[in-house]
Amino acid sequence: MMETDFRNANIVVLTGAGISAASGLSTFRDQGGLWEKYPVEDIASPEGYQRDPELVESFYNARRAQLDASNVAPNAAHFALAKLEQEHQGRLLLVTQNVDDLHERAGSNQVLHMHGELRKACCPVTMQPFFMEQPFSAENVCQCCEKPQRLRPNIVWFGEMPIGMGEIEQALTECDLFISIGTSGTVYPAAGFIRLAKAFGAEAIDINLEPSYSSPFNIFMQGCATQQVPRMVESILSGEPIESTAEEALI
Numbered sequence: 001m002m003e004t005d006f007r008n009a010n011i012v013v014l015t016g017a018g019i020s021a022a023s024g025l026s027t028f029r030d031q032g033g034l035w036e037k038y039p040v041e042d043i044a045s046p047e048g049y050q051r052d053p054e055l056v057e058s059f060y061n062a063r064r065a066q067l068d069a070s071n072v073a074p075n076a077a078h079f080a081l082a083k084l085e086q087e088h089q090g091r092l093l094l095v096t097q098n099v100d101d102l103h104e105r106a107g108s109n110q111v112l113h114m115h116g117e118l119r120k121a122c123c124p125v126t127m128q129p130f131f132m133e134q135p136f137s138a139e140n141v142c143q144c145c146e147k148p149q150r151l152r153p154n155i156v157w158f159g160e161m162p163i164g165m166g167e168i169e170q171a172l173t174e175c176d177l178f179i180s181i182g183t184s185g186t187v188y189p190a191a192g193f194i195r196l197a198k199a200f201g202a203e204a205i206d207i208n209l210e211p212s213y214s215s216p217f218n219i220f221m222q223g224c225a226t227q228q229v230p231r232m233v234e235s236i237l238s239g240e241p242i243e244s245t246a247e248e249a250l251i
């Protein structure tokens with residue numbers, strides 16, 4: 001049990017694919033996940049894109065189309081984090097590894113998409129991002145370069161630097177509470193955020209269906225994000241203690 005009253009706390013939240021699993025979007029590494037179906041080096045690397053831009057574009061076009069599917073919508077966990085943004089008295093930084101737009105559709109206004117955004121394209125030279133309505137194709141070129149460049153998905157691929165790292169690291173060193181939701185903790189630098197936050201004195205909560213990925217978390221709430229995130233948000237907003245649901249799962 002965590003007795004601390006977090007009503008005025010400085011909070012950093014990190015979300016991963018697990019928060020969107022109940023919204024109809026596949027995770028990457030669970031059974032049947034995206035990286036089981038598609039070779040990651042072909043789809044999510046600059047080299048793969050250079051080899052076969054059409055293949056990469058078709059993968060991201062399909063994922064963009066999925067966002068508009070009738071069964072894809074924000075769930076109770078996304079809505080709870082939007083409520084936290086609106087009602088929390090202290091500072092809050094919501095960082096997501098997700099490239100979907102479900103946090104925004106739930107009402108979160110300040111979302112740092114460290115791995116990019118499906119709805120956006122960017123110039124491969126200047127990396128300038130902007131919203132793009134139409135599907136990716138060779139016809140979409142940038143207007144920022146003298147020789148117009150074929151626009152690429154605004155996705156951070158393996159080997160590339162995530163977005164906003166300066167702001168995120170600063171926030172992690174200053175926060176009182178770090179919350180990780182629905183991530184397997186296998187992809188760095190995001191997987192290392194817990195250790196940085198702990199090294200600078202933060203308390204930490206992990207929410208996941210499966211056992212926690214890291215030992216320094218003080219609280220582990222095992223279960224579906226749709227149930228655990230609203231519960232946790234209510235505790236933070238009311239200043240109530242936060243309880244582990246599966247303390248034995250903490251290593």
Ligand code: OAD
Pocket residue numbers: 015016017018019021022027028029030033044097098115156157158181182183184185186187207208209210223224225226
């Ligand atoms: P993963 O697919 O690696 O992990 C998803 C996590 O969510 C797992 O730990 C699951 O146990 C958990 N999970 C699944 N359903 C859940 C639910 N309903 N409630 C709570 N937890 C649930 O996804 P990420 O950790 O987000 O990067 O992956 C990190 C990065 O790897 C992604 O951003 C992506 C990928 O390669 C890029 O594309 C750059």
